[in-house]
Amino acid sequence: MRIWILIVIVILLGGAVGAQADDLQVLKSRILDPLQNARVDTDQVQRLITAQQPEGSWPSIDYSDSTRSGWKLNQHLYNLTKLTLAYRSDRSPLQGQPELRRAVHAALNDWLQHDYQNPNWWHNVIGVPRSLSSLFLLLQSELDSVQLSKGIEILKRAELGMTGQNLVWVAGVTINRGILQNDLALVDSAFARIESEIRITTAEGIQPDFSFHQHGNCLYNHGYGSGFAVDVSRLAALAAGTRFEFSAEKINILTRYILDGSAWMIYGRTADYGALGREITRPGENAGYLRNAAENLLQLDTGREEELQRLINRITYPDTANIFGNKHFWRSDFMTHHRPDYYASVRMYSTRMDNTDNPYNSEGLKSHHIADGCNFRFVSGNEYKNIFPLWDWRRIPGTTVIQFDSLQGNVRRSGRSDFVGGVSDGTYGLAAFDFKYDSLAARKSWFFFDRQYVCLGAGISSNTNEPVYTTVDQCYLNGEVSISKESVQTPSRGEHRIKGPVMIRHASAEYIFPSIAN
Numbered sequence: 035m036r037i038w039i040l041i042v043i044v045i046l047l048g049g050a051v052g053a054q055a056d057d058l059q060v061l062k063s064r065i066l067d068p069l070q071n072a073r074v075d076t077d078q079v080q081r082l083i084t085a086q087q088p089e090g091s092w093p094s095i096d097y098s099d100s101t102r103s104g105w106k107l108n109q110h111l112y113n114l115t116k117l118t119l120a121y122r123s124d125r126s127p128l129q130g131q132p133e134l135r136r137a138v139h140a141a142l143n144d145w146l147q148h149d150y151q152n153p154n155w156w157h158n159v160i161g162v163p164r165s166l167s168s169l170f171l172l173l174q175s176e177l178d179s180v181q182l183s184k185g186i187e188i189l190k191r192a193e194l195g196m197t198g199q200n201l202v203w204v205a206g207v208t209i210n211r212g213i214l215q216n217d218l219a220l221v222d223s224a225f226a227r228i229e230s231e232i233r234i235t236t237a238e239g240i241q242p243d244f245s246f247h248q249h250g251n252c253l254y255n256h257g258y259g260s261g262f263a264v265d266v267s268r269l270a271a272l273a274a275g276t277r278f279e280f281s282a283e284k285i286n287i288l289t290r291y292i293l294d295g296s297a298w299m300i301y302g303r304t305a306d307y308g309a310l311g312r313e314i315t316r317p318g319e320n321a322g323y324l325r326n327a328a329e330n331l332l333q334l335d336t337g338r339e340e341e342l343q344r345l346i347n348r349i350t351y352p353d354t355a356n357i358f359g360n361k362h363f364w365r366s367d368f369m370t371h372h373r374p375d376y377y378a379s380v381r382m383y384s385t386r387m388d389n390t391d392n393p394y395n396s397e398g399l400k401s402h403h404i405a406d407g408c409n410f411r412f413v414s415g416n417e418y419k420n421i422f423p424l425w426d427w428r429r430i431p432g433t434t435v436i437q438f439d440s441l442q443g444n445v446r447r448s449g450r451s452d453f454v455g456g457v458s459d460g461t462y463g464l465a466a467f468d469f470k471y472d473s474l475a476a477r478k479s480w481f482f483f484d485r486q487y488v489c490l491g492a493g494i495s496s497n498t499n500e501p502v503y504t505t506v507d508q509c510y511l512n513g514e515v516s517i518s519k520e521s522v523q524t525p526s527r528g529e530h531r532i533k534g535p536v537m538i539r540h541a542s543a544e545y546i547f548p549s550i551a552n
Contacts, residue, residue, distance in 0.1 A: 057276040058221065062171060062213050064272050069172055072119045074126040082113050083137045090137075090144030102154035103395035110150075111165040114141040122172045138173070139181075146184040154395060160203045163192040167210035174214060186211065194227050198238040198248045199258040201231050202265045209269070225278040228269055232284040240287065241365040244295030248311075251448075252388050253366040253381075255296045256305045257313040260323040263292055267330035274334055282335075289336045292327050297345050298361045298370050300324065301377035302352035304415035308368065308381035308408050311391040312398030317420050325349040352415060360463035360482055362456035367405070367449075369456045369465040371482040378487060380432065380480050381408040382467045384454035392446045400427035402441045407432045407467055407478050409489065413542050417509040429505040434469065434476045434494060437501045443472070473497045476504075512541040 085092055092113060099106035117138045120126045128134050145166075151158045170177065170185050177185070192207035205224040212221035234240055238247050239262075246259035266288055273279045280288075299306045300321035307314050328342040336342065347354045355374045362369045367382040382405060383389045389405035391398060409432025410418065428435050436442075453468035467478040474496045481488040489506075496502050517523045518537040532538075538545045 057278065058213055058216065058218060060276055061209070061221070061272060061278070065168060065210070065213070066171060069119060069168060070122055070124050072123045072125065074120045074123055074128065075116075076120070076127055079116060079120040079128060079134070082117060083133060086113075086137055086140065088140070090140030090142070097148075097150065100153055102152065103397055105152050105154070105157055105161075107150050107152070108157075108161070108165075110141065110145060111162065114138070114145065115165065115169060117141060118169050118172055142169070142173070142181065146181060146188075149184075149188070159191050159193075160200065160207070163189045163207040164203060167207045167214075170214055171210055182214075186215065189214075194224060198231070198246075199262040199265070202228055202262055202269075206265060206269060221278065225269070225273060225280075228266060229280050229284050232266060232280065232287050234287065236365070240291050240295070241363075243363045243365045244291050245309075245363040245366040245368065246291070246295065247366070249391050250388060251386065252311060252391050252446075253309050253363075253368060254311045254391070255299050255309040256319065256321075257309075257311045259296060259309070260305075263288075263296060263327040264323050264330070267292070267327045271330045271333040285331075285334055285336060289331055289338055289342075292324065292331065293338060293341050293345065295363075296324055297357075298363075298372070299368075299379070300349070301356060301372075301412040302354075302415045303349050304377075304412055304419070306370065306377075306379050306410060307418060308379055308404065308410060312393055312401065314401060314404070315397050315399075315422060321349055359460050360458045361460070362458040362463055362465065364455060367454050369458070369463055369480070369482070371463060371487065373484065375413065377410075377412040378482065379408075379410050380456075380465045380467075381405045381410075382449075382454050382465065382469075384449040385452050386449070387454075388446055388448050390446055398445060400425075400441055400445075402443070402445050403427065403430050403433045403435050406430070406471060407434060407469060409433075409480065411507070411543065414512075417512075417541070421510060425508060429503060429508050431505055431507045431509070432489070434474070434478065434491060434502060434504040436472075436474050436496055436498055437503055474502065506545055507540075509541075515540045 082092075085094065087093060091097065092110065095109050096106045117134065120128045121130065121134045121138050123129060166185060167189055170182075170189070189207055189211040192204040194204060194208055195201065196204065205228045208224040209221050212218070212224060231239060234242050236242070238250070240246055245253060246255045246262065248254040248258035270280050270285060270288060299309045303320045303322060305319060305321040310319060313319060325346050328345045332339060332342050348356065356377060357372045358374060360369070360371045367384050367387045368379065370379045371377065390401045393399045393401070408430050411431070427441060428437055450470040451468040453466070456463055456465035458464075463482045465480045469476045469478055476494040477492045479490045481490075491504055494502060494504070514524055516539045517525060517532060518539065534547045534549045536547050538547075
């Protein structure tokens with residue numbers, strides 16, 4: 035009897051080991067499938083091969099560049115990726131060609147031999163390992179021992195640690211490394227760390243109101259939070275049905291973060307710039323990432339499939355009706371207001387919250403006042419698209435600012451008042467801001483209704499000699515501006531002094547000023 039029991043145990047253990055190995059193969063197959071089915075621009079690939087130097091570099095790239103943001107050497111990794119996809123993709127006419135194989139390995143060897151690094155740690159610990167890890171999986175069958183050893187050395191720099199989106203990035207690299215090394219325990223630990231980060235917290239990460247904080251008490255649903263939404267949802271779909279799959283509780287939190295959090299901070303494809311942190315200075319930022327996240331979640335059982343599909347439609351087809359309602363993100367001093375044909379938001383900050391991120395890598399250098407009651411309003415969604423190089427950053431829409439000749443003090447700061455917040459019944463909302471900034475003080479409030487909202491300011495005072503302006507809007511000119519007082523006037527371009535009461539019309543909006551001080 036003992037012999038038979040022993041035999042049964044051996045069989046069961048053998049089956050378990052086989053299932054675990056199969057799970058690694060499932061992961062690898064799911065990771066490689068979109069890469070092996072990628073479309074390829076053969077003309078671009080041929081140009082890259084022609085321009086490539088014999089040792090694998092490209093003369094158009096400045097390999098001495100040390101720019102912390104927009105590092106020029108990322109172009110080498112981009113080129114290597116294009117070559118590798120063309121070499122491996124089943125949809126590529128160039129698949130397996132010897133000339134292309136030579137170009138791929140020359141470019142890879144050039145990077146591995148020089149081990150290019152940047153003064154900004156992010157590139158070395160996250161950016162480069164992320165770019166290379168999936169390429170190593172694609173090329174694994176033909177990597178020699180030197181290539182594999184050096185590659186693993188680079189990938190190991192993405193050590194499990196950190197928090198929020200940074201953790202998710204390094205964990206993703208660790209999963210790929212674990213598959214390369216056939217290390218089940220390493221892959222287990224990486225998925226466990228990612229799953230542990232899907233939580234409600236008052237530290238960095240998903241907040242109780244489903245806003246997202248990174249770099250301390252800093253609103254970041256777009257930017258760092260966008261990477262979190264896409265990468266974690268992708269990894270959740272990747273792990274589905276394997277030993278690594280996330281619990282129903284974690285999937286629910288992730289779904290709520292996307293649908294009850296970030297989806298309230300967009301209008302069509304437009305991402306609210308107040309939730310971008312320092313990345314407001316990056317051109318082309320939009321809400322397209324949420325479509326990717328929603329598509330990932332549709333591969334899982336969330337119970338909210340119809341809402342996810344509606345979110346995809348809102349982003350894919352900007353003319354689709356917007357959602358209806360009002361939401362106050364109390365953890366982030368931020369209110370959003372949705373109606374079918376417009377969107378508005380108010381960004382504030384308090385002793386509990388910082389106004390924006392530090393200007394790391396020379397990004398966000400002028401964001402001093404981005405939370406001083408910033409009031410964005412979208413109808414087309416293009417009102418502020420890539421406008422920021424043209425902006426007067428002392429006159430951000432909705433803000434009250436002392437008009438010094440230049441921006442003063444640190445970009446990032448904590449608020450000086452506890453009395454900042456809002457109340458919402460899901461349809462209408464009120465936001466209030468006891469605003470203090472150096473010597474400036476003001477009491478500001480916003481009342482959101484259906485086709486109109488009211489902005490009030492009182493008790494505005496400053497002990498400086500410079501003027502204090504409250505800016506209503508600073509957007510692109512879109513058609514004529516008309517002023518209605520006793521008669522309708524169309525002013526010429528330029529600066530005009532207008533005595534109230536008055537109504538100004540521009541781009542489907544009417545700005546009504548009951549009275550204006552002379």
